[in-house]
Amino acid sequence: MQFHAFDSLYLEQLRAGDFRTQEHFVSYFSELIRLKLSKRLRSRAEVDDARQETFARVLTALRRDNGVRQPERLGAFVNSVCNNVLLEYYRSDSQAPQADAEEVQANLPDPALSAVDIIANREMQSEVRHILDQLPEKDRSLIKAIFLDERDKDEVCLDLGVDREYLRVLLHRAKKSFKSLYLKRMARELRQE
Amino acid sequence: MNHSEAAGLMATEKYLLDELPPDLREQFEEHLFDCHECALDVRAASVFLEQGKAVLANPAPTPAPTRNNDLGWFAWMRPAFAVPAFAALLLVIGYQNLVTYPALKSAVSQNQAPQILTAAPLLSSATRGPNAPALTIRQGEPFLLPLDIVPQSDASSYRIELHNPAGGVQWSLVVSSEAARNSLPLWAPGVSEAGQYEVAVVAVNPKGVDVSTARYAFALQFAKGVNPEP
Numbered sequence: 001m002q003f004h005a006f007d008s009l010y011l012e013q014l015r016a017g018d019f020r021t022q023e024h025f026v027s028y029f030s031e032l033i034r035l036k037l038s039k040r041l042r043s044r045a046e047v048d049d050a051r052q053e054t055f056a057r058v059l060t061a062l063r064r065d066n067g068v069r070q071p072e073r074l075g076a077f078v079n080s081v082c083n084n085v086l087l088e089y090y091r092s093d094s095q096a097p098q099a100d101a102e103e104v105q106a107n108l109p110d111p112a113l114s115a116v117d118i119i120a121n122r123e124m125q126s127e128v129r130h131i132l133d134q135l136p137e138k139d140r141s142l143i144k145a146i147f148l149d150e151r152d153k154d155e156v157c158l159d160l161g162v163d164r165e166y167l168r169v170l171l172h173r174a175k176k177s178f179k180s181l182y183l184k185r186m187a188r189e190l191r192q193e
Numbered sequence: 194m195n196h197s198e199a200a201g202l203m204a205t206e207k208y209l210l211d212e213l214p215p216d217l218r219e220q221f222e223e224h225l226f227d228c229h230e231c232a233l234d235v236r237a238a239s240v241f242l243e244q245g246k247a248v249l250a251n252p253a254p255t256p257a258p259t260r261n262n263d264l265g266w267f268a269w270m271r272p273a274f275a276v277p278a279f280a281a282l283l284l285v286i287g288y289q290n291l292v293t294y295p296a297l298k299s300a301v302s303q304n305q306a307p308q309i310l311t312a313a314p315l316l317s318s319a320t321r322g323p324n325a326p327a328l329t330i331r332q333g334e335p336f337l338l339p340l341d342i343v344p345q346s347d348a349s350s351y352r353i354e355l356h357n358p359a360g361g362v363q364w365s366l367v368v369s370s371e372a373a374r375n376s377l378p379l380w381a382p383g384v385s386e387a388g389q390y391e392v393a394v395v396a397v398n399p400k401g402v403d404v405s406t407a408r409y410a411f412a413l414q415f416a417k418g419v420n421p422e423p
Contacts, residue, residue: 031235032225032226039218073227075228076223121244124240124244125244128241128244128248131241132248140249147249153210167210172203174238174241178238178241179233179234179237182233186233
């Protein structure tokens with residue numbers, strides 16, 4: 001599903017600091033970057049710092065004339081910047097952000113939730129609750145044990161008499177059920193833009 | 194890694210479950226940041242899990258049972274039902290005390306007291322003239338039917354019927370052939386309609402077949418100017 005084509009116009013608007021385009025850019029990559037970082041960094045604070053750093057560096061690079069030559073490869077570029085940030089984290093626990101990156105950070109969309117976001121979150125939570133309620137007790141226990149209690153997956157699967165494939169399929173089905181609502185929400189956000 | 198490979202591998206699910214080895218994870222991430230479809234899948238699943246954690250951490254409170262539910266079987270006693278129900282009960286009780294019971298009392302006392310019954314002058318329809326003999330009583334007053342049944346050789350029992358002026362059977366009574374050998378003074382309950390009545394005595398053979406019928410007619414009149422007793 002392509003909500004926005006990553007084309008030269010999109011890059012031009014990002015370079016110009018267009019708020020809506022920046023908002024979309026952050027919204028699109030934020031979760032992907034968070035997931036990537038959370039698999040490699042130890043704390044949530046480090047993940048948040050590294051994510052901000054990644055966005056700042058990408059936007060800084062875009063403002064240079066030849067920062068990104070292939071607009072359609074914007075995602076790959078973001079990933080490579082994130083990898084660089086990670087490498088720096090591996091080398092040193094602390095790092096000093098560059099001056100222009102700080103400046104870009106200040107212009108990023110406010111991550112605070114708006115009233116519309118809160119309502120949308122409630123709607124999503126209600127849908128998730130509905131999906132979870134429809135699952136058998138065993139499946140709910142499985143999801144809770146692994147994702148909320150963060151217990152060892154093999155141990156949980158053993159306790160509940162299922163294998164890892166069962167867990168994957170369970171997640172796949174839940175995602176499939178939820179995806180339609182998620183798509184609706186994305187479409188609504190685009191309309192509001 | 195291309196999209197087909199990622200889908201075939203269930204890479205989204207494995208990525209979120211931390212099941213991809215480092216090299217495959219790197220390859221999937223390179224693809225993920227470049228593929229809108231996979232990005233959507235990962236984001237949707239990730240949001241589902243984040244929201245799911247919040248839901249599972251705060252399960253919906255079970256609705257507190259209402260007071261009416263606590264009452265169980267006695268729930269019907271709540272005011273919405275109890276007030277109209279008790280009002281209806283009061284009406285019934287009032288009607289019984291003011292109307293039904295006095296009437297029954299009177300009927301019982303009437304039955305327990307000795308009475309003189311007026312007897313219907315029964316003549317066989319075959320022998321009487323054009324005018325049937327008359328019986329004058331008060332409306333609803335019981336009367337006497339002094340019946341002498343002529344025995345029939347093939348009858349094992351007799352069915353006695355009182356036919357009202359409309360031709361319908363007011364009541365019927367079965368007596369055995371033995372009982373029919375004697376005079377049968379029948380106590381007949383009071384009726385509400387004056388007119389031509391007829392007593393039919395039907396002889397019934399052992400097979401239950403009606404074999405003959407004797408008829409006794411009389412005219413029933415209500416006494417004027419006398420109020421019937423309750």
